[in-house]
Amino acid sequence: MSPPRVRRAARWRRFNWAGTLGALIWLVIVVVPLYSMVSSTLQTRPEYLDNGPLALPTDPGLGSYRQVLEGDFPRYLLNTAIVTVSCAAIVIALAVTVSYVVVRNRSPWSRRTFQLFLLGLAIPSQAVIIPVYWIITELQLYDTLLAVILPTAAFSLPVSVLILVGTMRDIDEEMYESMALDGAGPARMLVQLVVPVARAGISTAGVFAALNAWNGFLFPLILTQSRESRVLTLGLYDFVGEFRVDIPALLAAVVLSIVPIFTAYLFARRQLINGLMGVGGR
Structure with a gap:
């Protein structure tokens, strides 16, 4: 193999697969609750009860924020x-x-x-x-x-x-x-x-x-x-x-x-x- 291919192979072998997998799992653990929280605030209460916390808002709005700020x-x-x-x-x-x-x-x-x-x-x-x-x-x-x-x-x-x-x-x-x-x-x-x-x-x-x-x-x-x-x-x-x-x-x-x-x-x-x-x- 040529020297560049040897260097690429060596870098590939040194790649930290366990660390990368752990980082991806931790990213999912952090991002999913944040997404669920923000997504839920853009739904109405009936939409939230029908679709659940992980569903994309069908008609996103700021009604929940308006309700909070008016109280x-x-x-x-x-x-x-x-x-x-x-x-x-x-x-x-x-x-x-x-x-x-x-x-x-x-x-x-x-x-x-x-x-x-x-x-x-x-x-x-x-x-x-x-x-x-x-x-x-x-x-x-x-x-x-x-x-x-x-x-x-x-x-x-x-x-x-x-x-x-x-x-x-x-x-x-x-x-x-x-x-x-x-x-x-x-x-x-x-x-x-x-x-x-x-x-x-x-x-x-x-x-x-x-x-x-x-x-x-x-x-x-x-x-x-x-x-x-x-x-x-x-x-x-x-x-x-x-x-x-x-x-x-x-x-x-x-x-x-x-x-x-x-x-x-x-x-x-x-x-x-x-x-x-x-x-x-x-």
Whole structure:
């Protein structure tokens, strides 16, 4: 055989058939549910019941999306956005300062504080929902957005502190020493050195807190009641009636609720990956 044919044969033998087959299977597993969800939103409820979720829409339309947007969905979206932004802001503000103290202060007190936050990783929210409910009612915050914001931010803090401690430990000690020689204090070092250098970890913590808040279900379910305080995860119940479920409208609401957080992830995915790579520290 000629050399080009030999090279082609060698490449053909090295072809990863098992990996390609696995990738195709995974592609089908991912694409089929997405296709079913989007296709169902373009059908009416009778068409969906007659044709099934995998059938192509015979007369595609946006009636399900119109039905969702004409209901209380915009209010739920606004409430969810308020909860998400507030949780992300609280988590970033607290996690940055706590992590800075843990990294720069070598006292036993700072180590115990870090260990306390690590202990929070082992406590699921379901295990403490009763004391959280009691605290919220005692503070007279029940059925308010603040009742959802505070515990959601609290349960996002341990992971955020872990991420930022690993990121800040990668900052060279010489950079702190050079700023100290210039007369910079701890607050100035935090603002002018730590925050710019650790922006990848800060973005990761913010995205993590935002995802937790956007997808949160337990705290809104237990700590809110009225429609005025309802968020998207609870708003999906609007399409579940006593005798029927409007699947196209329900899936249209799901699609609309995914778009904002998915868009935010697309813009922050690089910072998210870079921040997670620095969790281990040095």
